[in-house]
Amino acid sequence: MLNNLKLAGTSADKVADIILTHAHPIHIGGIVDANGDKVFTKDELYISKIERGYWMAEGPDFSKGTKNAVADFEIGFAKNILGKVDQEHKFYGDGEDLFGFLKAELSPGHTPGHMIITVFSGEESLVHNQEPNFRYSPFMNYWVLPDYSRKNLNPCKPLT
Ligand SMILES: [Zn+2]
Secondary structure: OHHHHHHOOOOHHHOOEEEOOOOOHHHHHHHEOOOOOEOOOOOEEEEEHHHHHHHHOOOOOOOOOOOOHHHHHHHHHHHHHHHHOHHHEEEEOOOOEEOOOEEEEEOOOOOOOOEEEEEEEOOEEEEEOOOOOOOOOOOOOOOOOOHHHHHHOOOOOOOO
C-alpha cells in the first residue's frame, strides 16, 4: 500500500479518509504498523457499525458460518487492530452518502457488516464491491445480497 501511494505521487500522511468495507485481515492490517501506531496519521477511519460491532463482540456469532481456526484468527486480528484505533472510528451505514460522491450499501454475506460503495462522478458511477467471491469466507452459508446487488452484480458462487 505504501509503495503504491508513492508510485501515485502521494504518501500516507496525505490520506484524509479511509473507508473500510469490512474487517478481514487484508483490509485492516495496514492501518497500524508493527508497533501498533497508525500508519495514516491524518485519516478519518470509517467502518460500518454492524461490522465493528460484530468483530468486537464478546463472542462473534458464527451460527450462520463456519467457526474454525481461520475464523479464530480473523476474530483475534480484528479485535487487535480495531481495538488499537477504537476511539477513532466513524460509523457509516446502509444508504448513507459520504462526502457527496460515495453511497454506502449494506451487503451482508462475506461478513455480516460488509459494505458496497458506489462512487459517483457527474453522470457516471462505479460500484465498488470489495469481495464478491465468498469462497474463503467463514460465512459461506450467510450471504444475503440486498436487492440492488442481486439486480446489478453477478455474484460468484462458492466453490464446491
Ligand atoms: Zn474479506
